[in-house]
Amino acid sequence: MKGQRRGELEELIDEVAASYRAERLIDSLGTAQLPSKRQVIEALNHLKAVMYLGYYSTGALDESKVHFALASRIYPAHEILFEQIRRAASYEGFRTAGAPRDADWPEQVALGLVRRIPALRALLSKDVLAAFQGDPAANSVEEVIFSYPSIEAITIHRIAHELYRAGVPMLPRIMSEHAHATSGIDINPGAQIGESFFIDHGTGVVIGETCTIGNNVKMYQGVTLGALSMARGVPGEPGRKRHP
Numbered sequence: 001m002k003g004q005r006r007g008e009l010e011e012l013i014d015e016v017a018a019s020y021r022a023e024r025l026i027d028s029l030g031t032a033q034l035p036s037k038r039q040v041i042e043a044l045n046h047l048k049a050v051m052y053l054g055y056y057s058t059g060a061l062d063e064s065k066v067h068f069a070l071a072s073r074i075y076p077a078h079e080i081l082f083e084q085i086r087r088a089a090s091y092e093g094f095r096t097a098g099a100p101r102d103a104d105w106p107e108q109v110a111l112g113l114v115r116r117i118p119a120l121r122a123l124l125s126k127d128v129l130a131a132f133q134g135d136p137a138a139n140s141v142e143e144v145i146f147s148y149p150s151i152e153a154i155t156i157h158r159i160a161h162e163l164y165r166a167g168v169p170m171l172p173r174i175m176s177e178h179a180h181a182t183s184g185i186d187i188n189p190g191a192q193i194g195e196s197f198f199i200d201h202g203t204g205v206v207i208g209e210t211c212t213i214g215n216n217v218k219m220y221q222g223v224t225l226g227a228l229s230m231a232r233g234v235p236g237e238p239g240r241k242r243h244p
Contacts, residue, residue, distance in 0.1 A: 034091055035084045040174045043084065046077035047159055050117060051124055055145055074114060081110040085168055092169040109166045113159070120158050123195060127154050130198040134218050149183035150199035160189035191225075193217075 020027050028034060049056035050073045053066065061069055085106040093100045131144045131151060138144050145151055156179035160172040172189035180186040185202045187193075190209035197213065199205055201221035207213070211225045 033087050035087045035170055035174070037174055039080050040084050040171055041178055043077045043080035044156060044159065044175055044178065046073045046080075047113075047117075048155055049073045050077070051121055051155060052145055055142070074117075078110050078114060081113065081171075082106050084171055085109050085163075088168060088170045109163065109168060112166060113162050116162055120162070123158055124151075124155055126196040127151065127198065130196040130216070130218070134198045135200060149185060149202045153179045153183040153185035153187055153199065153202065153205075154193070154197055157187045157189065157191070157193065161191070161193075164189040 050070060053069055053073075054061055057069060083106075089101045089106060128141060128144055128151060131148055132138045132141050135144075138148075156175050160175035160179075163175075164172040176187055176189045183202060185199060185205045187205075187207045188209040188211070191207045191211040191213065193207075193211075193213045194215035194217065196216045197219075198217075199219045199221075204222040204224075205219060206224040206226050208226045210227075213225075
């Protein structure tokens with residue numbers, strides 16, 4: 001019986017393999033190596049731990065242990081990002097038949113993101129404070145960081161936006177859609193968001209690619225800063241201002 005099932009499965013596998021000869025859009029065979037979604041999310045988790053180090057450690061951290069704790073997160077995040085940026089750039093060049101990026105570009109972008117961590121932490125500190133002060137139900141800053149979906153979403157957005165600004169293909173959107181899946185908040189990595197940003201509750205919030213949000217803004221659930229759907233190939237797309 002087991003051998004019979006194996007034979008039937010082999011026939012079915014052959015049928016599935018034959019479907020790849022139809023050259024459908026979902027195949028992506030024989031192309032440049034794509035980024036790994038799992039690896040991108042792993043790098044993101046390392047970076048989130050760097051942003052809130054004391055909240056991700058397994059024990060109390062004093063100043064003497066901070067360098068080691070940061071290194072244990074930043075080194076793997078950098079290595080993963082370098083490789084995934086390299087893959088994304090390679091695939092983008094293959095897909096568009098464009099000029100290849102400089103060989104050291106992935107390293108420059110990965111290091112550039114690490115250099116931006118202190119500035120990102122300063123922004124996130126203001127975001128967390130805005131959430132704590134803006135929600136009467138918040139009992140502590142710790143509760144906000146651990147449990148608020150808006151902090152998950154804005155933390156990932158701040159990181160993804162840096163890669164978006166650097167021109168990295170694919171990775172920023174992988175990050176933002178991961179945030180969407182985990183928080184229910186959909187922020188395109190291209191959106192420009194100022195200081196002290198807070199989304200109360202958050203479920204159903206959509207912020208489009210060309211949105212510009214200033215400082216000290218509080219949003220509520222169910223708000224869409226979106227645009228009408230446009231046909232691909234419209235002059236000026238992408239990049240033309242489409243959102244408030």
